[in-house]
Amino acid sequence: MNKVTGQEHGFAVNLMQHLVVPTFVLDPDCRVIIWNRACERLTGVPAKDVLGTREHWRAFYDAPRPCLADLVVLGRTGEMEALYIDAGNPSELAHCVRATNWCAMPQAGTKLFLAVDAGPIYDDEGNLLAVVETLRDMTEQKRAQTALEHLACSDGLTGVANRRSFDEKLRHEWRRERRDAQHLSLLMIDVDHFKRYNDTYGHQQGDECLRRIAGAMTEVVFRPADMVARYGGEEFGIILPVTDIEGASVVAGRIQERVAEMNIPHATSDEGRVTLSIGIATNAPADGDQAEALLLAADAALYEAKHAGRNRLARAN
Numbered sequence: 001m002n003k004v005t006g007q008e009h010g011f012a013v014n015l016m017q018h019l020v021v022p023t024f025v026l027d028p029d030c031r032v033i034i035w036n037r038a039c040e041r042l043t044g045v046p047a048k049d050v051l052g053t054r055e056h057w058r059a060f061y062d063a064p065r066p067c068l069a070d071l072v073v074l075g076r077t078g079e080m081e082a083l084y085i086d087a088g089n090p091s092e093l094a095h096c097v098r099a100t101n102w103c104a105m106p107q108a109g110t111k112l113f114l115a116v117d118a119g120p121i122y123d124d125e126g127n128l129l130a131v132v133e134t135l136r137d138m139t140e141q142k143r144a145q146t147a148l149e150h151l152a153c154s155d156g157l158t159g160v161a162n163r164r165s166f167d168e169k170l171r172h173e174w175r176r177e178r179r180d181a182q183h184l185s186l187l188m189i190d191v192d193h194f195k196r197y198n199d200t201y202g203h204q205q206g207d208e209c210l211r212r213i214a215g216a217m218t219e220v221v222f223r224p225a226d227m228v229a230r231y232g233g234e235e236f237g238i239i240l241p242v243t244d245i246e247g248a249s250v251v252a253g254r255i256q257e258r259v260a261e262m263n264i265p266h267a268t269s270d271e272g273r274v275t276l277s278i279g280i281a282t283n284a285p286a287d288g289d290q291a292e293a294l295l296l297a298a299d300a301a302l303y304e305a306k307h308a309g310r311n312r313l314a315r316a317n
Contacts, residue, residue: 022135026069028128030054042135044108060103060114068099068118069133084116095120100138113142155230157207158214166229166237173225173241174291177283185248185282187238188298189217189255192275192310194234196268209264209274210234216258221251237298245282245315252278252313275311277302282316 016023016034022042025034031054035047043059050056057064068084071077077097080087084099096119105112115136121129153165161169170186177184191197191213198206214236217228221238231237238255240248256276264274279302283294297316305314 022137024050024056024069024133026056026073026131026133028073028130030070030073032056033130039135042108042112042137043105059107060105062104062106067133068097068116069131072097072118072120072131073128111139112137113139155214158211158230160214160218160236161227161229163229163231166227166231166239169227169229169239170291170295173239174283174294176241182242183244183282184294185240185243185245185280186294186298187240187248187252187255188231188279188281188295188302189236189238189252190277190302190306191234192277192306193266193269197266197274200266200268212262212264213259213274213276216262217255220254220258243282245280248280248282249313249315252280256311256313270309271311277305277310278313279303279305280313280315 016025017036019036020038022039023034023036024032024039027033031052032050033052035045035050035056037047039059040046045059050059057067057070060067065083066074066076066079068080071079071083072095080097080099084101086100088098096117098115098117100113100115103112103114115138116133118131118133120131123129153161155162173184176182191210194206194209197209201209210230214228214230217236217238221228221240225241227239229237229239238251240251243251256278259274259276262274266272266274269275279298279300281294281297281301301314301316305312308314
């Protein structure tokens with residue numbers, strides 16, 4: 001076996017210290033043996049504060065948790081999926097692991113999205129000598145990706161979800177309702193006499209009206225699993241997972257109340273202000289209909305609300 005001389009070891013350590021890629025190295029006890037200058041710059045943590053310790057997590061998180069290199073040292077790479085946003089499989093050749101995650105970076109005072117690679121180093125007998133972790137700041141790329149995704153799924157005028165996102169969400173929630181035997185409710189909402197509103201106040205004011213209506217809906221509908229979407233024109237759809245007909249009716253009533261509180265003038269309407277007609281439909285766990293049937297039921301209820309005089313709620317039969 002070729003042994004590494006002290007001179008060669010010193011050169012390797014010095015080389016790693018000057019790498020432009022933020023890098024740190026753990027020994028088989030998860031103690032930091034190298035924390036290079038690029039890592040100091042990225043994290044705001046000087047090497048002297050972490051060398052010889054197991055406190056390297058403090059550079060990335062607000063509470064104790066293993067870093068990727070720790071999982072490699074401890075043989076716990078199976079936990080990667082629970083700890084990281086995107087965790088890749090270990091390489092069949094080098095046994096390296098790769099993951100990405102948002103990190104709090106407490107000492108740097110900024111939140112970063114990091115791409116992380118961790119790979120073990122073994123001696124000729126297969127004994128673990130160290131694990132090297134390298135870091136890449138992908139924050140700007142991640143924010144740009146998120147912004148593009150938001151544009152792709154959002155309505156450009158109101159900022160709520162668009163029709164495409166609505167259709168995908170409805171299908172997804174319907175499948176989950178089938179699986180979990182839960183209620184799924186849908187509200188279809190129309191701004192009453194909106195053509196008259198545009199004719200009276202102009203399209204620019206009409207756009208502002210739709211934005212305000214969308215904002216009112218998002219104030220009432222705030223659970224993470226719910227979705228407010230612009231279905232088209234002056235029509236909106238709201239998906240309410242795990243909500244029965246009574247719960248959906250309460251939400252619909254609150255939306256009407258919120259819009260009434262806004263008191264948006266509408267001189268050519270029956271009420272003298274902007275009002276909403278809302279159709280409500282619920283798929284019970286025992287139902288076998290497709291998601292499209294729920295949409296048709298909510299549309300029929302909306303038609304009933306409008307036919308009955310507008311500014312009211314109607315439930316699907």
